[in-house]
Amino acid sequence: MLDSAPTGRAESDRSSESPRERGALAYIAYYCVRRRRQLLVGAVIMVLAAGMVVAAARDQWSNGGFTTKSGAAADAEKAAARLGADSADLILYVRADAPVDDAAVADQGRRLTETIAGRTGVTAARSYWTTGSPLLRARDGRGALISVDLAGTERDTVATARDLVPAAREASGALTVSATGPAWTNAQATAQSEHDLKRGELLAAPLTLLILLLAFGSLTAAALPIAIGAVSVAGALAALAALTHVLPISVFAINICASLGFALAVDYALFVVTRYREEIAAGTDATRAIARSMAKAGHAVLFSAATVALCLSALFVFPLELLRSLACASMLVVAISAVTTVFLLPALLAVLGPRLDRLDPFRRLRRKARTRPEGGGSPLWHRIASVSTARPIVTGGIAVLLLLLLATPFTNARFHIVDEKILPSASEAHRTADSLRTDFADPPERVIPVILPDTHPAADAAAIDAYARRLSLLPQVVHVLADTGDYRAGAPVPGTQPTAAAATPRAGTVVRVVSAANSQAPQTVALVHEVRDLPAPGPHLVAGKAAELSDTKHALRHALPYGAAIVVLGTLVMLFMFTRSVLVPVKAVLMGLLSLTATLGALVFVFQDGHLRSVVGDFTTSGSLEATMPLLTLAIGFGISVDYEVFLIARIKEEYERTGDNTRAIVFGIEHTGRLFTAAALIVAAGMVALSLSHVTLLKMVGVGLAVAVVVDATLVRGILVPSLMRLTGRANWWAPSFPWRIVHRDVLVNAKLPDARAEITPAVAGPKATAVPEAPEETVS
Secondary structure (H helix, E strand, O other): OOOOOOOHHHHHHHOOOHHHHHOOHHHHHHHHHOOOHHHHHHHHHHHHHHHHHHHHHOOOOEOOOOOOOOOHHHHHHHOOOHOOOOOOOOOOEEHOOOOOOOOHHHHHHHHHHHHHOOOOOOOEEEEEEOOOHHHEEEOOOOEEEEEEEEOOHHHHHHHHHHHHHHHHHHHOOOOOOEOHHHHHHHHHHHHHHHHHHHHHHHHOOOOOOOHHHHHOOOOHHHHHHHHHHHHHHHHEEEEEEEHOOOOOOOOOOHHHHHHHHHHHHHHHHHHHHHHHHHHHHHOOOOOHHHHHHHHHHHHHHHHHHHHEEEHHHHHOOOOOOOHHHHHHHHHHHHHHHHHHHHHHHHHHHHHHHHHHHHHHHHHHHHHHHHOOOHHHHHHHHHHHHHHHHHOHHHHHHHHHHHHHHHHHHHHHOEEOOHHHOOOOOHHHHHHHHHHHHOOOOOHHHHHHEEEOOOOOOOOOOHHHHHHHHHOOOOOOOEEEEEEEEEOOOEEOOOOOOHHHHHHHOOOOOOEEEEEOOOOOOHHHHHHHHHHHHOOOOOOOOOOOOHHHHHHHHHHHHHHHHHHHHHHHHHHHOOOOOOOOOOHHHHHHHHHHHHHHHHHHHHHHHHHHHOOOOOHHOOOOOOOOEEEHHHHHHHHHHHHHHHHHHHHHHHHHHHHHHHHHOOOOHHHHHHHHHHHHHHHHHOOOOHHOOOOOOOOHHHHHHHHHHHHHHHHHHHHHHHHHHHHHHHHHHHHHHHHHOOOOOOOOOOHHHHHOOOOOOOOOOOOOOHHHHHHOOOOOOOOOOO
C-alpha cells in the first residue's frame, strides 16, 4: 500500500545515496514507482492493442528472401521470363484416369490451363496440353504439369497461390490437382509456423515458470519475469506488424522473435529481481531497493541488449532479404525486451512490495536446508570451480577437447537453399514434389535453362546445334533439349524434330540442360559453373535453382569476413570498455567462437546427418543444411555468450579488487553466479522449445541450435573453461594500458555486478530483515 503523503521522504532517501545510486536508471526507477498504476494500465492496454495489430497484419508478412537477387542467376531469371523459361512460382500436378493425350482429358487440361491463366495475379500458365513439351508429361502418360508464373513480390505470390490452388481444384472437373513450387511451399510454411507458434508458446511458458519457481521458491516472484516476457513479446510483435508496411519482414520472424524476446525478457527480469531480493534481504527499504537494483542489474541488462544487437547487426552485410529482415526484427525485439524490463519491472515490484515471496510451495524444504551460512553460494559450483582452478591445464584441456569433438561434424557441412523439404513429408507441397521426382523422367528441379538472348533459333540453327552437342558431353548431363532437337552424349537423338519455336523469327532461345542429380546436389552446382564457362554462340545466362544456389553461396562467402569482423571487433571494443582489460575480451571472443563452432557441429550432426529425431522431432534430411539459419543462430548465440561472460567477469573482478587474490576471486565468482547462469540458460533453452517443436525445419534448427549454444556456454564454458584459462593467465587478466584520459569510470563494473556474496539466489525473502521494512510515505512500498 502507498500513502498519499508528500514526497519529501523519497527525496531525502535519494539525496543520501552515493553518486552511482543516483544514476539515470535509478531516477527512471523512482519515476516508474511513482507512476506505477499508469504504467501497468498502459501495459495492459498495449497488450490488447498489440493483439489487434498483429491479427490485422496476417497477410502482410514477407515470404522467401532465401536467395540473392543481385547475382547472375537473378539476371538469367529475368531473361528467362521473357522467353517463358523461368522457374515457375507454382506447379500444379494434374492426374487423370485416362492418358493425358486422350481427347477428353486434353480438352479438360486446356480449359483448366486457360482458366488459371485468366486469374488475377497470374502472368502466364503453360501446360503439356498447350506446349506439347515432353518435360511436362509423366512417365505413365496419365499425369501432366501446369507451370504458373505469378505477379508481384514473394508476399504477393503467396497470397495469390492461397486463392488459386483451391480455385484450380474446383475447376478441374474429373482431373485431380495437387500443388507444389515456391509459392505454395511458402504458403504452407506460413500456415504451419502460425500453428506451431501457439502450440510452442503454450509449452514454453509453463516450463519457464517451473524453472523460475525452482530458482525463486515463490510463485509470485516467478510470475514477474513471465509477465515481463509476455508484455515484451506483445510489444515486439505489434512493432513488427507495423514495420511490414515499410519493410519486408519475414513471416518466420514471428516465431523466432516471440521465442527470443520471451527468453531474453525473462532473463533480464531474473537478474533484476535477484538483485532486488538481495537488497531487501540486506534491510533496504523497498523503493530504494528497486532503484539500486535498476542502477546495478539494470545497467548489465542494457549492456547485454546492446551486445546482442551489435552481433545481430552483422547480418545486414549479407545480401539476403531474409537475413536482413530477421536481423531488423531480432534487434527490435531485444530493444523492446530491455525497455520493458527497465520501465515496467520497477512498477510491478512496487505494487507487490513485501508480497513478492508469497505462495512459496517449497517453504518447508528451504527451512530444513538453511543449515548453510547465509552468505554461502552453490556448493556444487564451488567444487567445480575449485577443481578447474586447481588443475587448469587438465580441466581446460578436457573442456577444449570436448568442444572440438562436438565441432567435428561441422568439417563435413554442406549447404543448400530452401525448398519444400522444410515442411513435413505429409504436407502437400512436399508430397507433390516427391511425386514429380518419381513420376517424371526429367523433373523440373533437374532442368537447367540456358538463355541465349541474342541468338536466333532459325538463323543460328547450326551454332545452336553445335552448342547443344558440346553441352550434352559435359559430365552429369543426361540430355539437352534445344530448338534444333534433343541431344545425348554429343549427338542428336534419332527421331527428334526441331521445335516449332525454331521456325519463328523471334530473337533469343532457350537451351534446357537436364542434369543427372537434383538442383541442390554439389555435382549439379559444379555443372552450372561448367556451363557458364563453356563457349556459346553469343552471350549466355544460366538460370534455375542450381544457379541460384551457386550465387547465394558465393554471396554468403564473400560477406562472411565482413560480418565476422563487425561481431569480433565490436565485441572486443565493448568488452574492453566494460572490463578495462585487454586479455579478458580476447579470451571471451575466442571462447565464444569455440562454443559456437561446437553448436554448428551439433546442427550438422542432427539436421544434416539425421540423428536424434526421437528427441527433436521428425524432419526431412537432405544431406545438407539450409544456409541462412546457422548464420542467424551464430549471431544470436554469440551475443548471449558475451552477455553471460560480462556478468561473470564483472563478479570475478569485483572480488579480485576486494581481495587481490586471483584464484579466490575466480572460485568466488563461479560459486555465486553459477546457479543464476544455469537458471538463465535453462530459461533460454525453454524459450527455444517453441521453435524446436515446430514442424518447419528452419525454425526447428534455430531452436535446437540456440538451446545447445546456451546450455554448453553456461556449463562447459563458464563452469570449466573460463576458470581454467583465467587461473593460467593470473594477474594478466586485469592488465590494461594506461591512457591520459579515462575510458570508463571505475565503478561501471560495480554497477553491473551480480548478486552479492551475502545473498542467496533461491531462498525467498522471508526472514526478519525482509519483513521489518517500515511504513513509509508516498514512494516507499510497505
